[in-house]
Amino acid sequence: MIDSIPLVTPQIAHFSVPLPLKSGALLAAYDLVYETHGQLNAAHSNAILVCHALSGNHHIAGYHQASDKKPGWWDNMIGPGKPIDTRKFFVIGVNNLGGCHGSTGPASINPDTGMAWGSNFPMMTVADWVDTQARLADVLEIRQFAAVVGGSLGGMQALHWSIAYPERVRHCLVIAAAPHLTAQNIAFNDVARQAILTDPDFHGGDYYAHHTTPKRGLKLARMLGHITYLSDDVMGSKFGRVLRHAAINYGYDVEFEIESYLRYQGDKFAESFDANTYLLMTKALDYFDPAHEAGSLKAALAPSMAEFLVISFTTDWRFAPERSREIVRALLDNERRVSYAEIDSAHGHDAFLMPDPHYHALINAYMDRISL
């Protein structure tokens, strides 16, 4: 089972300098949980930050315990001899603030009340996350990252890093991302949120005090999300119209394999993820729009100094190649060094997590060229 890297132990950094948030709120103190792979070199020039997406966390690769069934979420990408090679780089995964895997979030205890933050946890934005990640970099004595890497919502964070801390990012890998969500994307997110918000067990976000969780709502949210992360083709080839049992039962129980799969995925997710975190992560996605604040995407990216690799996937309809091209266009308008690849994949948005040989070869070749 454990053939990738030795066990990794997450660490916690505590921050007691108040954090001003974009929403206007101020967070007095907070924890960030993170894990690192590889060794930081003497010059501190080989650090890579991996930003996670909606349901991700700091556990990017390897195993926490020998009994773990699954490695970190990007284990096929990160590790010794892998495209992001931990023999060369010091790779950091951080659970975003507001998360539910060890960083301070809605389920954490608010020291002012002695109760879970719940509905009082402040709203997060991509810019806030990047600020907290920069503070973590300060703690780890990393002045400049060799690269900041992210897919989907993680790609938005990578892009924002290049804007907010241009001198701290040498290379920026923006994968399956977008410069902002479309109306359709926001619509999907809102249906997901409504499923949670209208669950009777939600209790206005303060379900912790009621010793319950809005599992039905979170399950529905995840089922909806999951559909949009796959392509029609891959769903068709994986499940088709295959029935669970020999014949149709003319009822509302699981009949088709796809129903069984989605319900299973929804249940599994609802067991392990916090509904409030899901809500605020989807809002952070909706709010991200650097072009709106700067007047244009070109103007937004004007401060960036990094070299960019932008990657999209042909069947990704949630963060379509056209959206990545908008980023590329704005970088070209700013005469930044940028390469763009459109990976031929059947896997929809989820393709960025898949071990496609060409995709991995490309990342590998790009990372190989990064001088330390």
Added chain:
Amino acid sequence: MMRHDFQTIADWISAKAKVLDLGCGNGELLKYLQDTRNIHGYGVEISDEHVLGCVKNGVNVIQRDLEAGLAEFASDSFDYVVLSQTLQAVHHTEAILHEILRVGRQGIITFPNFGYWKNRWQILRGHMPVSEDLPYQWYDTPNVHLCTMHDFEALCAKVGIHIQECVVMTGGHRVNWLRNLSGSLAVYRFTRDGM
């Protein structure tokens, strides 16, 4: 081995220029220009293999189908736009010429001259030509729009291309007379009419 047209192209390109290479392959020309002219370059490629090759060579590359135009590239944003030995494989020939004129202040195009006497001779003998600059068999070629120098120059006049300079080569050596007959590879530098 460096392609015969690269040196001629490099001679025309000024130091630190901004260069777009359409159909850039593995980025050999751009890498050469980066190393020798300190240019700021981008390549455009459709093939996965070549995109990977460019990344390995440390050359900026944008994956896109040339036939669909150059939408990511702003008008007048490059000093030179190069189309080397790709014109003959392009379907929408006039459209790509218009895009080159839109994006670049100067264009550089190289192509195998179908009018070269050895090509004519092979046709006279009843066969489609196969040569150093036209290395494909008729049934296995990416080329769809082969032309002679005369043909190309006629199209230039039609689309508003003003030819500034032309170098013609055979076997890597310049030829200076009866060029449409004695030249195997044509290299043109041009601007928009009226510039």
